[in-house]
Amino acid sequence: MLAEKIKAWVDERTGYKNFLHAIFLLNFPTKRRSRWQYIWGGALVLMMLVEIVTGTLLMTVYSPSEAAAWGSVHYIETQVDLGWLVRGLHHYTAHMMIVAIIVQIFLVILSAGYRKPKEFIYWTSLLLGGVIVGLTITGNPLPWDQKGYWSYQIETGIAGTMPGIGSTLRSLVVGGSEFGNLTLTRLYTIHVIVLPVIAILLFTIHMALIRRERLRTAKIKEASDDPDVDFELDEDDPVKDEITQPYWPYQTTRTLILALVLLGLVVIQLMVYPEIKNKHVDVGVLDWEADLKASEIKLEAPADSSIPFVARPEWFVRFLFELRHMVPKELEVLVTAVLPVLLLAILVLVPFYEKVLGEKWGQRFAIFVYVGGFLIIAGISWWGIKTERSAPNYALNRTQEIAYAARASWLASQNGVPPEGPASLLRNDPKSMGPIIFARHCGICHTWNGHDGTGHYLMEMKEGKKVKATPRASDLAKFATTDWISEFLMDPKANKFFGHLGTTKGGDAILNGDMADWADSNVGTEGVLSKEDIEAVAALLAREAKRRDYEPVSDEVIKRGISVFSGINFKDKAGKVIDFDGYCAQCHAMKAGDPEDEGGGAAPDLNGYGSEQWLSSFIRNPAAEKFYGEKNVMPGFEESKISQHDLNLLVKWMREEWQRPTPEK
Amino acid sequence: MRRRKFLKYCTGVLSSLYALLLAVPALGFLFSTLKRGQQKKEAYKLAKLNELEPDVPQRFTIIDQRVDAWTKYPSGPIGSVWISKSKNETVTAFSSTCPHLGCVVDYVPGEKEYFCPCHAATFQADGDMVSGPQPRGMDQLKTSIKNIRGEKWVVVEFQKFETGIAEKVPIN
Numbered sequence: 001m002l003a004e005k006i007k008a009w010v011d012e013r014t015g016y017k018n019f020l021h022a023i024f025l026l027n028f029p030t031k032r033r034s035r036w037q038y039i040w041g042g043a044l045v046l047m048m049l050v051e052i053v054t055g056t057l058l059m060t061v062y063s064p065s066e067a068a069a070w071g072s073v074h075y076i077e078t079q080v081d082l083g084w085l086v087r088g089l090h091h092y093t094a095h096m097m098i099v100a101i102i103v104q105i106f107l108v109i110l111s112a113g114y115r116k117p118k119e120f121i122y123w124t125s126l127l128l129g130g131v132i133v134g135l136t137i138t139g140n141p142l143p144w145d146q147k148g149y150w151s152y153q154i155e156t157g158i159a160g161t162m163p164g165i166g167s168t169l170r171s172l173v174v175g176g177s178e179f180g181n182l183t184l185t186r187l188y189t190i191h192v193i194v195l196p197v198i199a200i201l202l203f204t205i206h207m208a209l210i211r212r213e214r215l216r217t218a219k220i221k222e223a224s225d226d227p228d229v230d231f232e233l234d235e236d237d238p239v240k241d242e243i244t245q246p247y248w249p250y251q252t253t254r255t256l257i258l259a260l261v262l263l264g265l266v267v268i269q270l271m272v273y274p275e276i277k278n279k280h281v282d283v284g285v286l287d288w289e290a291d292l293k294a295s296e297i298k299l300e301a302p303a304d305s306s307i308p309f310v311a312r313p314e315w316f317v318r319f320l321f322e323l324r325h326m327v328p329k330e331l332e333v334l335v336t337a338v339l340p341v342l343l344l345a346i347l348v349l350v351p352f353y354e355k356v357l358g359e360k361w362g363q364r365f366a367i368f369v370y371v372g373g374f375l376i377i378a379g380i381s382w383w384g385i386k387t388e389r390s391a392p393n394y395a396l397n398r399t400q401e402i403a404y405a406a407r408a409s410w411l412a413s414q415n416g417v418p419p420e421g422p423a424s425l426l427r428n429d430p431k432s433m434g435p436i437i438f439a440r441h442c443g444i445c446h447t448w449n450g451h452d453g454t455g456h457y458l459m460e461m462k463e464g465k466k467v468k469a470t471p472r473a474s475d476l477a478k479f480a481t482t483d484w485i486s487e488f489l490m491d492p493k494a495n496k497f498f499g500h501l502g503t504t505k506g507g508d509a510i511l512n513g514d515m516a517d518w519a520d521s522n523v524g525t526e527g528v529l530s531k532e533d534i535e536a537v538a539a540l541l542a543r544e545a546k547r548r549d550y551e552p553v554s555d556e557v558i559k560r561g562i563s564v565f566s567g568i569n570f571k572d573k574a575g576k577v578i579d580f581d582g583y584c585a586q587c588h589a590m591k592a593g594d595p596e597d598e599g600g601g602a603a604p605d606l607n608g609y610g611s612e613q614w615l616s617s618f619i620r621n622p623a624a625e626k627f628y629g630e631k632n633v634m635p636g637f638e639e640s641k642i643s644q645h646d647l648n649l650l651v652k653w654m655r656e657e658w659q660r661p662t663p664e665k
Numbered sequence: 666m667r668r669r670k671f672l673k674y675c676t677g678v679l680s681s682l683y684a685l686l687l688a689v690p691a692l693g694f695l696f697s698t699l700k701r702g703q704q705k706k707e708a709y710k711l712a713k714l715n716e717l718e719p720d721v722p723q724r725f726t727i728i729d730q731r732v733d734a735w736t737k738y739p740s741g742p743i744g745s746v747w748i749s750k751s752k753n754e755t756v757t758a759f760s761s762t763c764p765h766l767g768c769v770v771d772y773v774p775g776e777k778e779y780f781c782p783c784h785a786a787t788f789q790a791d792g793d794m795v796s797g798p799q800p801r802g803m804d805q806l807k808t809s810i811k812n813i814r815g816e817k818w819v820v821v822e823f824q825k826f827e828t829g830i831a832e833k834v835p836i837n
Contacts, residue, residue: 046683053687057694061734071735079735081697082690089690249672256679263686416737 037111040104041125042255043262047097048199050263051135054090055192062142064188066181069144070302071417077298078413084298088270089263094136096266098316101129102374109350109366115359118213119351124206126347131199133316138191140314144184146401149303150311152187153179154321161336179303274298278402290399290406291661301404302422307436308454310397312388319377322384343373396455407432411659434653437646441637445472445504472500472507473634479654480545480610482553485538492519507633514587514603522582529564529582530573536560537584540593545610547655565593589626604628615651706822706835712748714756714810714817722749722772722779722790724761727823746806746821747772747779749790758806758821759792765799767828779803800831 011017061080063072076083105126108114114122137155141148160170173190175182275295290297301307313321323335346369354362388394404426411425418424426432435453443452451457460469474497478484488497492515501507522529539553540561563570567583585593589600590607600606605626608614617624619642623632637647652658711725726745731738745761747770759779763770768783778795779788786797793802807822827834 050687053691057691060695068736075735079697080694082693083697085690086694249669249676253672253675253679256676256683260679260683260686263683412735416732417735419736419738 036254037107039251039255039258040100040107042251043259044097044100044104045203046255046259047093047100047262048132050089050093051097052196054086054093057086058090059192064142064184066144066184066303066423067419067421069142069184070299070422071412073143073145074299074409074412074417074422078409085270089266091139092266092270092273093263094132094139095315096262096269097132098136100262101132105129105347106370106374109363109370112359112363114351114366115354116351118209121206121209121213122351123348124202124209126344128199128202128206131195131202135191135195135199137314137317138187138195141187142184142191143299144303145300146303146307146309146405147300147312149179149305150309151313152183154311154313155317158317158320158324158336161332163333163337166337179305278398290403291410292406294402297402297405297409299405299409300401301408301426304423304426307404307426307432308397309401310388310394315381318381318384322380346373393456400454404432410661414659428649429658430649430652431658433646433649434658437642437650438653441642441650442476445634447471447475447477449477450475470500470503472504474498476654480542481547481549482535482538482542482551485541486534489519489534489538490523492516501633504633506631509631510628510633513631518582528572528578528580533560533564537564537593540565541590541606541609544590544592544606544608544614545655547610548657562593562595565590566595566598568595610655612648612651612655615654616647619647619651706824708809708820708822710811710813710818710820711746712819714750714754714819717748717750717756717819719750719752720790721774722747722759724748724772725821744823744825745769746823747803748808748819748821756808756810756819757791758808758819759803760806760824760826762804762825762828763799764801764804764826764828764833765797770803800829801833804833 007017058076061072061076061083063069073087076087080086108122108125137152141152156170156174159173160166162169171177173183173186175186274297278294278297300309312318320335320340323339324332327335350366353365356362357365407429408422408425411429412422415425435448435455438446438448438453439456443458458469458471459466461467474488487494492498493511498507498511498516501511521527523534536553536557538561539557542550543552543558562568564580565584565588567580567585569577570580570583572578572580584590584606585596585598585600587600587603589605590609591597593606594600604618618627619637621636621638622628622634623630623636628634642650707729709727709729711727712723717723724745724747726742728740729743730740731743747759747761748756749758750756759770761769763781763783763786765781765784765786768781770779770781770786770788772778773780777790779790779792780786781797781799784798786799787795788799788803789795792805804824804826806824809820811818811820825836827836
């Protein structure tokens, strides 16, 4: 055989067979009994290899800066072939590794793998576990989406509370006191160089220790010897009966099976989980409709401290987060520094329990502490997640977050990410910013479908109880549509419109003013105006707004509207032309409804009513002569209160003007 | 030892499966750039025909939006072309990219030649090679004349070509 000859030739000059055996432990003696127990470590190595390969691939696209991180990850997910698979493998395998570490440490304690002389093997494996947790914590914020950004805020916040070194440590990791470009470059450096190098060093030491320990009890034969006998044990070796089989191929097969099963679970998870992870909230609560299906949302919205997001830490540090909330502020350090150190100490000191308690009870105590600790931590985490999800505003907040995530992804797919960064996708989007601006500036008095625009309610204290505040001004959802105007004309004193104005100083003049008198005398069964008249004049008025949802009406209806507005050619319910003294143009100016150019003047100018221009100038100065003049009760929002940029977004949102998918023909 | 052989076989199969699980996404991921960047030829309205001086080439900058992976840049210069009009009103356009190594080619009015300052590649006014290291003449671009509101505009189909080879091959 030529191949054999070549192998022999190379081996003679390099000794590669022994080298490979040494590296991959091919003839490594293993215990015969409970062999399935000893495969988790190997599976962890194989999963780490997956992380290294997928991580290297991701490095070829990912870009660590505030302006580029989110966009590059979105690009990986949506543009790069199999990018979703590579990133999914990298992400979910990391979490699977943490599960495997929890199992592995348990199995090590169960088999007394910490017992003399294996203490250092045990300690290095603990350190490796710590490094892997560190890799997960530093990896999750890298996409710089809301989830990563806020959970890293919490995690660095926890680090910052450590006594003495806390704040220095935090600013060292964060790159200053504020999150920014330096935070990302530092995170990236820690994630791709510092921790992996430490992990490889630890792993080398760990394996060297394991070899040394095994070689102590078994004489490994050279690989070139009899291929069927890998090692011999001394007759008087205490483990002679236990250790009989070489690592390869007995343990390798099992290790590979476990690794493939775990990776299979990872693949299933990465395909199914995005679909189900948001199932527990009803997406589309109130006006928060999402632009993408939940399964198509790969990332949360780009990191932006001005857009609300409920911060949640990763699941495996969740218990620290929950405990931190349970204790008073002065005792916080107990939870953030003392408790983790204590937990670590319990694990690290396991080899010494036996010195005190004896082998049997020492191990039992270690198992008891480990399992007990695990159950308590799992319980706290589960309880925390459950409480969060049953909180009153959880569904609403989460829906809003999902809507933002979907909106940002959709906008990025449609328009690309602008050079100034992905945060501007939402910051320049009326649909996303409108509700927030409305809630901040308008929601104190006005409502939007009853709430403050974002779905929340303004609360006030009444008789010692927190109750929904009574709005002070009209509800502005669908403002300047035909329906809204007709409803208003039918009953201006309704709660939805001027109803609560009386609570504001000077508001009574409007609440019980000319408009209310007009409605009293002209609308209703007694009044001259029919429902059709009202709807016609409302349609005429709504035409001024040029809203996108305006449905054009026939010329006949417009004519009828003009007759109501101007009083010319007005026909009563019987169809007879009469002299109508309640026509609008007496007080309101609007060229389209006022052929004789009466000009109004006493009440707000209705030219372009509800249009972008009209709304902007009204919001800037409602007390202007052409609007409410002296009767005005609404504060003006000058440039110093609301920027032109925000005003434009607000007005566009009120008019429901934002980028939408082009309807399919 | 048949069990042992079987297990060796199993290890082989399973590790191939494992390698496949890594190799497939890895190759797909790395090679996905091959598919991308297929820019379509875009036509640009560059100059009014009657404002071009006969037989004097003029350089025009192409302004357009540019998408670089995930970032979309606002309109900016993405390249330039030389346009010249002959006395009988026919218009020719050349890419200003030197076919040698991609420097920007100048026009020397005195010599009536195009000249690349990087390695002294010289071209005639009709784009043919005169002297220098370039493997081919200047890359001619398709032009057309469009009537827009009563005025004749020169429209050029802007394209980029591979440099350093004798054939004119569009990039992608």
